[in-house]
Structure formats: structure tokens, C-alpha cells
Amino acid sequence: MKLIKLIILSIVCVSIGNAQQTPADKQSKPIAIVGGTAHLGNGTVIQNSLITFENGILKTVREYNGTDVSEMEIIDAKGQHIYPGFIVPNSTLGLIEIDAVRATDDDSELGSWNPHIRSLIAYNAESRVVESMRPNGVLLAQITPRGGRVSGTSSIVQLDAWNWEDAVIKSDDGIHLNWPNTFSRGRWWLGEDPGLKSNPKYISQTSEIEVYFNNAKANRNSAKSKLNLPMEAMRGLFDQSKTLYIHVNDEKGIIDAVEFTKSQGLSKPVIVGGYEAYKLAPYLKEHDISVLLKRVHSRPNSDDHHYDLPFKMAYMLVEAGVTVGLETSGDMERMNSRNLPFYAGTTVAYGLTKEQALQLITLNTAKILGIDSSYGSLEVGKSATLFISNGDALDMRTNNLTNAFIDGRKISLESHQTELWKRYSEKYENN
DSSP states (O other), X not given: OHHHHHHHHHHHHHXXXXXXXXXXXXXXXXXXEXXXXXXXXXXXXXXXXXXXXXXXXXXXXXXXXXXXXXTSEEEEOXXXXXXXXXXXXXXXXXXXXXXXXXXXXXXXXXXXXXXTOBGGGGOOTTOHHHHTTGGGTEEEEEEOOBSSSEEEEEEEEESSOSSHHHHEEEEEEEEEEEOOOSEEEOOGGGTOOOSEEEOTTHHHHHHHHHHHXXXXXXXXXXXXXXXXXXXXXXXXXXXXXXXXXXXXXXXXXXXXXXXXXHHHTOOOEEEEEOTTGGGGHHHHXXXXXXXXXOOSSOOOSSTTSOTTHHHHHHHXXXXXXXXXXXXXXXXXXXXXXXXXXXXXHHHHHTTOOHHHHHHHTXXXXXXXXXXXXXXXXXXXXXXXXXXXXXXXXXXXXXXXXXXXXXXXXXXXXXXXXXXXHHHHHHHHHHO
16 A cells, blocks of 8 residues: 555656646736837837737737826836747647657657547647747747658647647648658668669659548548548548648659649648758749748758758748748757747848748748638737747847747746756855
8 A cells, every 4th residue: 555655656746847837827907018129920020019918819019109008917018029929830849758768759650641640639738848948939839740651630739738628729730741752872881872862662652642642532422331530531631621741852852742732632732841942942932832941950961062051941932932931850859949939040140031030930830830810920810929038039149038928828938947047046156
């Protein structure tokens, strides 16, 4: 009996140790933010702004002209900057906590064809990694599965919730397809030439995709004696309720993927990664294809590429009129999601204006994910999901949040990291 009690106590202590800050209560009183420089996310800047919101909805977004707001809770933002909440797409936030602990890793399933796997129900709203996003202004995320040819179905969440039901903003927004590589590198550890070579299975692999999608279309009209979950999950692609996110990087692969979606009658494809998308900018613009661009802070993939190619890809695509968002996948992608604003800041040094760079992680991403009617910019009628920073939020030196709101709820900016910082700051101050 003592052993059982000890086990239960241990579980409770671990749960408490792992729990994040308590989610904020619903907005109970109208709030007015006065005097700050408002970056609306749509390219507009208001130097001396008045922003009011009630019941989680923006009611006023304009220049401040002395309007009486004494009946509201007033936040003086003079000398500070106001931004819409940043959105990180194609993320595994909440799906993995500790890489070395298999029980906390739930980002992929066995098998190659998993459109019915829903990342949302595996999302851990109490992840310590999730709460560490908020102090940098990352308030929304697209939770995306990994692995296989069709990884599964993503959903969009806000990052201050009790559980996945509370967190969800848009469930099952799209299906993720990993397009075959047209080239691969030799496996040097098996004695192969480590250079690039054409993928001999490329045609057969793309043919498998075509067959699978054709079967999914045929399934819509077939008599159903038994429910086929994978085929049913694909239905949303053909009735336009879901987006097809195609993870592909090389030039030929991007063209083949776009042509494939046209042949399938899919009107909402998005290229994810898109390392060589800059070579196809006019083509992507012509076909109205959006791009969630790979992590900006990356090295070039080839010896003959400019050292700064990953830094200026966003500028090259934006200049061509392509709708671009930024994603953060790659090594330690969950942790790197907090650096999303600084990736956007790097694009400023390589051609974009600050407001264009801001759009990459706000309104552009919201449009690509299909949530721009409520999120992505500070406009009347949209969600009051925003934050106030002492300085430029795209600059890691001055991104210092003082207040943040999700749907009008004033959220905590504390995290495990800030708690440790305060703890050890006091230690050395006392010594």
C-alpha cells in the first residue's frame, strides 16, 4: 500500500513540475491600448494608435485623437509597439516533449498512407515547450504530423489552453503529402558516391500517389458497406474544405506537384519547404500557389549556391507576387519555433521592409492556413490576439513583451525558462 501511495505521489509531483502556466480567464472588461505604434500586419502602421477590444473582438483600430476611454481598462503603450500574434505553421509543438523519451514523442505513425491520423488529439496543451513560445509573441500554431508519404491531418491551435479541445481554432485544416525527391545523395557509409544522383524510383513513387488519390476520389461515390477511414479523411481535399500541403523542395518536384494538383482538381495546394521555389516564382504566381518557406537560418544545399540564398529567398518570392509564409521545421524545430520573429527579421536585412517581413508570420500565414477572417492582422471585427513589445519584435535584442492577449484573454508570459532566469538572477544578486 505504501508503494502505491509513493507511486501516486511521484506521478502528482511530476505532473505539477511539468504543468505550464494556468490558462487565462475570458476577457471580462473592455480594454483600451493607447499611444503605441501599431503594426497592423497588413502593411499599415499607426504611430499613435488606439486599439480597443471587448469579448475578445477588436472594436477600434485607429489613430488616437483623445477619445475618452476612462470606462475601460487602459494600457498605456506610449513608446511601445503593438503587433498581431505571430503564427508558426508546419510545427510539431505539443507532439514531442523530450526526444529521448519515446512516450513523449507522438509526431508520427507507422505506415506510409495516414491521411486519417489527426495531430490535434495528440497535442499536449501543457507542454513546457509550447509555453516558451509566448514570450516571443508566437501565439498560434499549425500542429502537423510527420512521416510516411501522407503524414496525416494538421490542425491550428492557440497556445494558451487547458487541453486540445480548448486550444483548437481550426480542426483538420489540411492533409500533408511528402513529395518524392527527384534526386538523392549516395550513402557514403555503404561505399556509394556521396554526390547527387537521380532517384530511380521517382516515377513509380509519383504513380503511387496518383493511384492513391484516384482511389480516394472514387471512394466518394462508392456504396459503403464499411467505413474506410483513410479514404474518408481525403474527402475534404476534393470538396475544398481541406488544403493539400505538399512538402517538396526541388524545382522539378515543385512543378510536378503543382501539375498533379491541377490534374486532380485540387484548388488549394500549398508548397511547404520550397527550397528551389525562387526559381519558379513567375510559375507559382501564375498558378496562385502559396509557399511556406523553409527555415531562414539555414545553410545552402549546394556548394555552388550563394551563402546567403536561404536569407533572401523570401524577398525573391515576395517581389514576384507570391504569397509567402515562414515555417521552422528541421533540427530541434519545436524549440526553433520561438525564433520565428527573428527569421522574419533576417529577411529585412536581405531586401524586405519590416512590414513585409511582419506579414510573413502574420497575415500571409493566416491567409495560407485559411484563418485570416479572424487572425493575422489588427482589424476591427477580428480576434484580439496581439501583444505589446518594448521594442522591435523582429529584433532579438529588443523583442521584450510586456502584455499579450489571445482572443482578448490576458495571458501569462512566464515559462520554465523565465522562472529559472529569475531564480538564478536572485542567487547572484544576493551573493
